[in-house]
Amino acid sequence: MTSRGVRVSGEAGERSEGVVPQQSPEFRLRLPGASGVDRARGVLLAGVGTNGSRKFLLRAGSPARDRAMPSFARHFKGAHQRREELRAAGVLRRSERWPGWLELTEDVECGSPSAAAEVLVGAPRNGWVEWRTESGAPLSDFMEGVWSGPGRAWLVRGSNVSGVDLVQRLWLPEERVSLPAARLRPDIGQGPSKERLRAVVEEDWGTTATYNQKLELVEELHAFLSRMKPGDTVCTLSGGRFYIGEITGPAEQTASDNGRSNLRRPVEWQSTSHAFDELPEEIQQRLSVQHDVVDLTAVQPLLDGLGRTDEELADEADSLTHDPSDTIPALAARRELALPEPGQPLADELLVHDVEWLREIRELLWDERQIVLYGPPGTGKTYLALKLAEFLGGGPEQVKLVQFHPSYAYEDFFEGFRPREDPQTREVAFRLTAGPLRELADLASREGNRHVPHFLIIDEINRANLAKVFGELYFLLEYRNKSVRLTYSGDDFALPPNLFVIGTMNTADRSIALVDAAMRRRFAFVELSPRSEPTSGLLRRWLHRQGEDSRPADLLDALNSRIEEADFRIGPSYLMKNGVHRQGGLERVWRTKILPLLEEHHYGESLDIERRYGLSALARSIDNAGKAGESAP
Template sequence: MGVERHAIVCAAAQKVFGTGVLTGRSSFAPELEAWTLPAARELLHRFVENYDGSADEFLVKLKRQISDASDAAVVLAAELLYVNLVPLNAGTVGPDRKFEIIETVLSWTPRRAAIPADLAEAASTGSIKGGQAFLNYRWAQFAFLIRVTVRLLESTAAERERLLGDPWAFRDLAQAVFADHDGKYRARSQLHILLFMLFPDTYEPIASERHKQLIRDAFADRLAGPAGDVDRDLAEIRRRLEQESGGPVGFYAEPWRSKWHPPERPRPQRGWLVRGANVEGVNAVLRWLEEGFCSVAWAEADEIAAGASREEIEAVVTTAYPDAVNESKYAHVLQLSRFLTEMQPGDLVATVDGDAVYVGKVTGDAFYDDTDGRDLARRRPVEWSAGSPLSRRGLSEATQARLRDRRTVGDLTRVMAELASEAGLDDEVTDDVKIVDETQPLVIPMLTEAFADGLLMPPDWLRETADLLVVKRQLILYGPPGTGKTFLAARLAEELAGPERTDLVQFHPSYGYEDFVEGFRPRPAANGTIGFELVPGPFKRAVEAAEAEPGRPFVLVIDEINRADLAKVFGELYFLLEYRNREISLQYSPHEKFKLPENVFVIGTMNTVDRSVALVDAAMRRRFAFRALAPDRPPVDGLLRRWLARENLPDTPARLLDEVNRRLADPDRAVGPSYLMTRQAAHRRGLERIWATEILPLLEDQLYGSGTDVEQEYGLAALLEALGIDLP
């Protein structure tokens, strides 16, 4: 089955890329010559030479760069992205996301262009686990494909045909344009997979350079002598193994995989920050790099064995620092426990020295050696990356934020995938670290026409609302009763994040920080007494769930957000709502750093009858985007009529609602359409019930003290008479 899927993927890539390079014709718009040198150079200029280093999502940046390009350039971009995406299995990028990316790009040109059925089937299939690079570095892979295409199209037709028939000559050409704009090589995985798709009889379906090396080393006994070229060696190894086995060989299948693949780790890999630039006034980092280790001090404390329990560490710390307060003592124990016990061989480690960031791999257990003094005595052997140091300023905001941790030993697991990849150690990163990588692109689906049609709301308004939420991260829908605020908030959240990643909580006057974030709750203790346990609230639970899936959005819907004392409920979280890449300590968890992930979104609803939006304090307004839902403005204006038409019901309820709101003449007090979006409103008895039990009580409350005779002015009979409607 794997061989068949590979064959389908390779045939599709060869059809798009090979046919395009040789004939110039587009596979998505056959009448268009998209694979031309002018179109390729246009992409090179717009996307590669004018590099966009902003933190925006790939498609957002790409739209800025090429949406107004020529039809040929846009279609060529879509087809190169197809080449990038087609080999990836569903575990890397799902079919829906593949099609969404490609179709979004095609939507930027008025020309009719679509993915043919056979190519769509190949993209749905996929066959290769591409790894995190195909998520984090799509921009680099796309730029690499553009550079390769330009170089090919600069050649003569005869030369292009020769290159596409010679796997080694083609590799030489691709490697000549391999480097990114800054001299790094982030498109390694794309190079390996492109070679396989175009020349499956020569190259392996392997995205990882490290895996290729491990396989070559494990089966080196099949080689008469290493060629010094891992791809040529693998081709020879495959030929020998197929002769031995009498059939096809798959290096990711048994019995071959276990011969080269490293054994599974006993616990998930983690990433660590260990500070050494100021150890009692001395910079130890250069010595770490030269001698291959990292260390922590605590010179006053005696030797502690590697793997010691927290109780054992605490005993030594208490002796060494008898006057330390409990909070300080806890911090000492936590740091030492991380370095001596939690850190394991195979983990990744980083250290900083000014703007320079160094990354390496822990290669052994902790040990104690005070030959050079006790400040450097507690050590871990580290294999530091041989390349130049990374620039802290060149890293993502999320990674820079984690590197601000002032503690001697900090947890970098959630950003270590980026650090390792930038340092050339991406093949050392396990799936455990990749899964929780908070620097990976956030996948937010586009709102479809079908979704808008189901809500009977304008798609442009809904997309603008979603864009506001994505940019600001916090959004409030406000308006009078019955405008569908809660319904829309929940539906929007579920469409963007999915029902399983959406939670709803309702605020009320007695709601507090302990309910929303975390607080102590009484729990029966083991000895029969009552104790107290720190219990997370809905906000902290949402954050914990979001941290487990950093590439997916999580939405917390807060209904009637203005009914609670917001400063009291949010507490120190007000700061994090505005500064997502900062860490703080929560009031009930002072020893733990808390950060609000970028993939947590908040949608609040606010009833303007309860409290005008103008009365919300400035701190709240600055942190939330506000979107009005008013009966006299889109998307609510005309909503009831659209619903009645869809349900084939008379428009009497809509005429009655318009008359009520005309008489009220106050947008904040207007009556929303949801009261009448029911089949009960289609007949007199139902209307009378709705008026008597919902609309008139609402108006009596709103107009209390105004001297208005609500029944006479807004009663159903009065309105029907004024409109000349005779209901049976």
């Protein structure tokens, strides 16, 4: 890997080839913490460096920081070495005008605007953006044929191009990135429109490529030739290592063996690489997209923070913002996702017997990210899921509830085509419409939201055809660091790390055994049953808090003791209502809510439901048991 080119103009035995274009303005650079210090000055040169990037000339008298970022020598060895060479030669020495700063005593020619900025700052810098004219225009505005707009990040694959690892053979040693286009006509260079590329690809590739291959090729060529620009971040993978660099010049077409690398751009690669397995999950998701060129701009802040401490990032950002309310994207992106720890106040609010039970639910969510609360009707599954999600997510805004039913489908849950009226023409047409999961995933993945937990509550999750509803999303539930190509939109999609799923399942409606193995493997299952805590004593605790008599709890316990199948026992929610304690309220709920459930359960059996489960029968059994207890010695 070569170092970034930096040399002093007019060194002994050497003549500078840098020529300042007549129309090139002078650019200025503000240094971090440079209050009372002049801005550095420089101009863009007409010449190009060994890898094709435009050279840049630093003017004598430009200030420089007297210290470098601690990790600068490790990640940017070439620029660090040149900076030290200039200091040793006395070209970069302590300033008499600005105490505590360094100053250039001669003009210095650099291999690129970014290399020039790094020599002065002692930290990575995007020179195409940070070198600006007196009026504030960035240097990139003065490059012809370059896509305008903010910087972007790109993945370009090169570890297996016709069986050759170009990353190790060409890209790193010669500081390049390339794209194979063996059939592309030679007059196509920097900046063609997508429409022109469609016509060129159709004509040049003809029947040698399928329709889909041509579509993909047009997108890749347009990104590489027209959308990428100097200053953009470029990344690649090779041998399980992740490499990051900066594009430093325009695209060019050149001859190469078998057309493996005939489209090339100059790149300044960082000196260090990163293990793929240690990358943040969101970066791994993006890298799993199966295209040769992938837009990584959504994870740009995470890329900027790789290998750098919080202090280094804050120091780097000093020169980029004047507003103390501004956030540093790389620091904001690395804010860790966390689920708050449940305490006794939450246990008291939910009437849970032990706060440790709530903490176990939190740990299951953290480890698995998907759980199912299952049990008989009335055990408080949906209520508990909502309250837990609101507590762990920080409020109801981060919680979305959807209820499954037999006709529910993938198109309802994730995305599909639905009739929609155009607000202007009033015409109705089928349009791709996002479902609740897609909407919540998009919200959770927004910049600034990635450290905030978001929850999807799926009520009655077992009432739908789960394989039909989830489709390819089944894969993502288990492999959160991967992405898949969506059925309708064709987008590459991954579930955000901060998206959690809580399902509820009524075991009286359908047995848990009917849920397929794929579903059970992807969810942790937590039982809420009247036979065990926190459900068994829930009604008694609620009655005590309400200041009511415990008689309804005694009746419910007596009822459940007569129901042999655990999945059909009655939960306490039916009796946790104020109306139960009005005149005739208990009898009314028993007659209209509880007995009909038991009649359905015993349908076809010659059983007297009232005699076995009626209030009067249960009351007599409780009274008789009490008298028997009193008469016992």
